[in-house]
Amino acid sequence: MSEEHIVRITNIESVTHDVRRYQVEKPQGYTFKPGQATEVAINKEGWKEERRPFTFTSLNTDPYLEFTIKSYNDHPGVTNELGKLKVGDELIIHDVWGVIEYKGPGYFIAGGAGITRRKIPGRDRRGSGRRERSVGKGWGSDGDAIARWRSAREFGAAR
Numbered sequence: 001m002s003e004e005h006i007v008r009i010t011n012i013e014s015v016t017h018d019v020r021r022y023q024v025e026k027p028q029g030y031t032f033k034p035g036q037a038t039e040v041a042i043n044k045e046g047w048k049e050e051r052r053p054f055t056f057t058s059l060n061t062d063p064y065l066e067f068t069i070k071s072y073n074d075h076p077g078v079t080n081e082l083g084k085l086k087v088g089d090e091l092i093i094h095d096v097w098g099v100i101e102y103k104g105p106g107y108f109i110a111g112g113a114g115i116t117r118r119k120i121p122g123r124d125r126r127g128s129g130r131r132e133r134s135v136g137k138g139w140g141s142d143g144d145a146i147a148r149w150r151s152a153r154e155f156g157a158a159r
């Protein structure tokens with residue numbers, strides 16, 4: 001049977017005009033590898049079966065789960081609805097999946113929402129003393145905005 005956990009949103013921060021960072025409760029024993037994702041639904045009538053995949057942007061060692069999500073406000077989908085949620089609202093998360101992981105030095109090219117899966121394995125490696133440079137110029141506007149935000153916050157000091 002597949003996993004299903006109802007988790008409360010504990011913090012929401014705006015990253016750009018249409019990207020928000022959501023921190024939610026972490027179910028006991030719930031683990032993932034950097035770069036992996038889960039399906040997320042909103043725990044409200046009419047939305048519980050609408051699952052969409054999102055990557056964890058927290059580390060497995062953090063006491064919470066975090067997602068960084070772009071809202072598409074041009075149609076009434078899940079990300080548009082996520083953008084209306086407040087602290088205290090609930091999400092439903094499912095099994096962990098995904099195969100992106102660090103396998104040695106190389107280049108990882110990502111844009112748009114794909115940036116989240118490229119960033120977190122790098123963030124995880126910082127603890128092991130390895131360094132990573134982020135090159136954001138030339139990416140699409142949303143990916144670029146997230147890249148600049150993450151670079152300033154996490155990699156600026158390492159340059």
Ligand SMILES: Cc1cc2nc3c(=O)[nH]c(=O)nc-3n(C[C@H](O)[C@H](O)[C@H](O)COP(=O)(O)OP(=O)(O)OC[C@H]3O[C@@H](n4cnc5c(N)ncnc54)[C@H](O)[C@@H]3O)c2cc1C
Pocket residue numbers: 037052053054055056067068069070071072074075076077078079080098113114116117
């Ligand atoms: C493994 C994986 C990990 C992911 N991780 C992240 C992440 O960490 N963060 C993140 O932000 N995203 C991530 N995504 C992308 C995310 O899953 C999608 O943005 C999300 O599913 C969109 O859901 P929705 O219901 O809002 O849009 P949907 O209704 O599912 O539409 C998806 C796309 O179609 C377009 N579209 C559909 N209907 C219309 C319409 N009527 N008018 C105009 N446009 C329309 C939307 O603009 C959008 O581009 C990930 C995707 C995968 C596969």
